[in-house]
Each structure stands twice: as C-alpha cells, then as structure tokens.
Amino acid sequence: MRAEGIAAALSAVADTTVLHFDDAEHQTGGVPRPSNPSALERLLSPTPSLVRCFRSAEFARRVHELGRTSIACFCLGLQMMQYADALPPGIPVVLDNYNVESDILERLAGQRSGLKRAYWHLQAAKLRRFERWALRRADCVIAISNADKRRFRELVPGVRAATIAPGLHLDRYLACQTNDVVPGRIVFVGALDWYVNIDAISWFACEVFPRIRERSSQASLAIIGRRPVAEVMMLAQQDAITLHADVPDVVPWLASATLTVVPLRYGSGVQTKVIEAMATAKPVVTTSVGAEGLDVQHGEHLLIADDAVGFAAACVKVLGDASYAVELGRNARERARHYSYPRLAQDVQRLVSELREVSPCLPVNPL
Known part of the structure; x- marks a missing residue:
C-alpha cells in the first residue's frame, strides 16, 4: 500500500512514528477506529462522511502530543487532514x-438518479469544501499523478504541490509465473465494499460479461476482494461468475488469469490495481479512468475501452489470441517496473531533506 511505502521511506531517513487506526480484526497498537456514523448523521452533518468516519478525540490528543517533538507531519489521506489543527503551531x-475525492463523488452522482443522485451531489459538495480547506492548510500537497496535481491547482490556485508516483512493493508480482493459467479466466481484484469498485464490477458483470460469453463460451469471471457487499454477492449467482472473498493472497489468482479487468467508470489518481496486474505479465483491459495518470499506451501495454461493446471486444480479442496476450503481458510487466518502491522512496526522502533544512534534528510523524 502507498501509505506503508511512504512510512517505510520516512523511516529510512528519519526517526519516524506512525500513528494509525486499528480496526476490529487487526489490533496493531493504533487508536481504535471510530464507529461509522448513522445514515441520518451522514445526511445532516456538515462534515463529509469520508472525514466523519475517522473522527476521534483520542487520535487528536495523540497527534498533539507527538507534534511537540516533530519537524513535520505527513497526513496520508485526505481524511487525516482533520487532525492538522491538533498539531502545535x-x-x-x-x-x-492520492485521489481528488470530490471529483469521484461527482462522477458517482452522475451515475445515479433520484434521491441517490441528490445524496451523492450533497456529499460531493461537502467534500469539495473540506478538500479546498485541506489544500490551503497543507504546506505541501503530494499528488499521485500530474493530472491530479493540475486539478489541485484548479481547486486552490497557488497551492504548493509535487507529484510522487505510486511506489509499490512489486517483487512478488514481478516474480509471478505465467504457466498456471486457467483458460478463459477473467479476474477482477479490488475492495468489494468501496462504491467505485462496486459500480465497476457490477457494470462489467451485467453489461460486459454477457457479451463476452456470447463470443467466448469458455470465459469465466473470478471476483476477488475483501468485504463484499450484498450487491456484489448477488453477481455470483450468474452463470460462470464466482466470488472469492477475503483471500489471503491475490497473487495466485492473478497468476491463474488469462486476462485481468479494471472496469472503473469513475475515480481519480493512479489505480494501483492496474499496476499490480501489469506486473504479473497479464493482459489488462481497463477504461480511460483506470489508465489515468499512467505512462501507458493503448494496444502496447494494455487495452482501453469505455463502453460495454468496446470493452467486451477488447476482452474477446485477448482471449482469442494467445500470442497477442503474451506480448501485451510482457510489455505490461516491463512498464510496471517504473512504479516500484525505490522511486517513491527517493522522492519522499527528497521532501524530508527539504524539511530538514529548517530543523535538522527532529523526527517526522506520518498519520
């Protein structure tokens, strides 16, 4: 994960303390994660849900305490910026x-109708206000892509921003063997409780996959991810679709794929799931949103299509042409190497060096 990579890069050059939330399943010495607000609270509160879900008086107290011996605070994620004012002056x-979160919600609202559309527009407006405050409050903003950096500067002209591309620990993905392929298997990997992924896999399973099956009867779809919601579970009732929840390791599933899909219809930043799939030397079919911010070329490193007919045709092309699939996967793996951890570490450590010019002896604390 990006947060872990940044924390590791900081630890290599500074006395670093990581303050984080624990959840019920994983107790690792952090602050207990607050319970989610009720639907009524999410509707009536002026605070966006993304931020409200991470509000904790104990976390704020710990931030203030750690801040007294720090040269800087790295907030890893927009929701953590609510604790910036808990720091000493x-x-x-x-x-x-790592995302333009309000843009994601606006795109989500555009896919809905009626009361759901109104609700997501309201959440997007709340988040946009918080986003602008956070961009002004931060002394420096790290974007995951140049496109996001430009967007931040549109939201808050003059904001100090730098681009640090994803730095992923890709060794296991790069070492993935390609000889255990299940013919016709299409794999989707993602958190199955996140609305962006729920929309993506629902659209693919209902609008794209039937078109693939019409032309490739051997095709099957394996949905891999944690905490699937009921909407995703229902997809597995369709013919040739299976759901594998909370698997301990996604790499064997990627290794078994003939093809991987990332059918995102809205989102922001750089999609790490695309990079990880590319690193396994598997052909990837995605959308313009899924490829956003990546230095890739359609037809050389992956295939891009934005409508159901085109997406299905791209999948069928890969499923029906083994030599092309191998070539596409080989090119994808080489391109994925550009997004490995060492690059992120160098960029993060450069930022730390700039901060140390002001105060050379004190530690850095990432949230």
Whole structure:
C-alpha cells in the first residue's frame, strides 16, 4: 500500500512514528477506529462522511502530543487532514492526497438518479469544501499523478504541490509465473465494499460479461476482494461468475488469469490495481479512468475501452489470441517496473531533506 511505502521511506531517513487506526480484526497498537456514523448523521452533518468516519478525540490528543517533538507531519489521506489543527503551531503539514475525492463523488452522482443522485451531489459538495480547506492548510500537497496535481491547482490556485508516483512493493508480482493459467479466466481484484469498485464490477458483470460469453463460451469471471457487499454477492449467482472473498493472497489468482479487468467508470489518481496486474505479465483491459495518470499506451501495454461493446471486444480479442496476450503481458510487466518502491522512496526522502533544512534534528510523524 502507498501509505506503508511512504512510512517505510520516512523511516529510512528519519526517526519516524506512525500513528494509525486499528480496526476490529487487526489490533496493531493504533487508536481504535471510530464507529461509522448513522445514515441520518451522514445526511445532516456538515462534515463529509469520508472525514466523519475517522473522527476521534483520542487520535487528536495523540497527534498533539507527538507534534511537540516533530519537524513535520505527513497526513496520508485526505481524511487525516482533520487532525492538522491538533498539531502545535508551526509544524509543517504534508498531505499525501492520492485521489481528488470530490471529483469521484461527482462522477458517482452522475451515475445515479433520484434521491441517490441528490445524496451523492450533497456529499460531493461537502467534500469539495473540506478538500479546498485541506489544500490551503497543507504546506505541501503530494499528488499521485500530474493530472491530479493540475486539478489541485484548479481547486486552490497557488497551492504548493509535487507529484510522487505510486511506489509499490512489486517483487512478488514481478516474480509471478505465467504457466498456471486457467483458460478463459477473467479476474477482477479490488475492495468489494468501496462504491467505485462496486459500480465497476457490477457494470462489467451485467453489461460486459454477457457479451463476452456470447463470443467466448469458455470465459469465466473470478471476483476477488475483501468485504463484499450484498450487491456484489448477488453477481455470483450468474452463470460462470464466482466470488472469492477475503483471500489471503491475490497473487495466485492473478497468476491463474488469462486476462485481468479494471472496469472503473469513475475515480481519480493512479489505480494501483492496474499496476499490480501489469506486473504479473497479464493482459489488462481497463477504461480511460483506470489508465489515468499512467505512462501507458493503448494496444502496447494494455487495452482501453469505455463502453460495454468496446470493452467486451477488447476482452474477446485477448482471449482469442494467445500470442497477442503474451506480448501485451510482457510489455505490461516491463512498464510496471517504473512504479516500484525505490522511486517513491527517493522522492519522499527528497521532501524530508527539504524539511530538514529548517530543523535538522527532529523526527517526522506520518498519520
């Protein structure tokens, strides 16, 4: 994960303390994660749900305490910026804002109708206000792509922003063997409780996959991810679709794929799931949203299609041409190497060096 990579890069050059939330399943010495607000609270509160879900008085107290001996605070994620004002005065704040979150919600609202559309427009407006405050409050904002950096500057002209591309620990993905393929298997990997992925796999399973099956009867779809919601579980009732929830390791599933799909219809930043799939030397079919921010070429490193007919045709092309699939996968793996952890570490450590020019002896604390 990006947060873990940044924390590791900081630890290599500074006395670093990581303050984080624990959830019920994983107790690792962090602050207990607050319970989610009720539907009524999410509707009536002026605070966006993404931020409200991470509000904790204990977390704020710990931030203030750690801030007294820090040269800087790295907030890893927009929701963590709510704790910036808990820091003692004068502590620089660096925000790693790996999505333009309000844009994601606006795109989501555009896919809905009626009351759901109104609800998501309301959440997007709340988040946009918080996003603008956070961009102004941060002394430096890290974007995951140049496109996001430009968007941040549109939201808040003059914001100090830098691009640090994803730095992923790809060794296991790059070492993935390609000789255990299940013929015709299409694999989707993603968190199955996140609305962006729920929309993506629902659209693919209902609008795209039937078109693939019409032309490739051997095709099957394996949905891999944690915490699937009921809407995703229902997809597995369709012919040739299976759901595999909370698997301990996604790499064997990627290794078994003939083809991987990332059918995102809205989102922001750079999609790490695309990079990870590319690193396994598997052909990837995605959308313009899924490929956003990546230095890739359609037809050389992956295939891009934005409508159901085109997406299905791209999948059928890969499923029906083994030599092309191998070539596409080989090119994808080589391109994925550009997004490995060492690059992120160098960029993060450069930022730390700039901060240390002001105060050379004190530690850095990422949230």
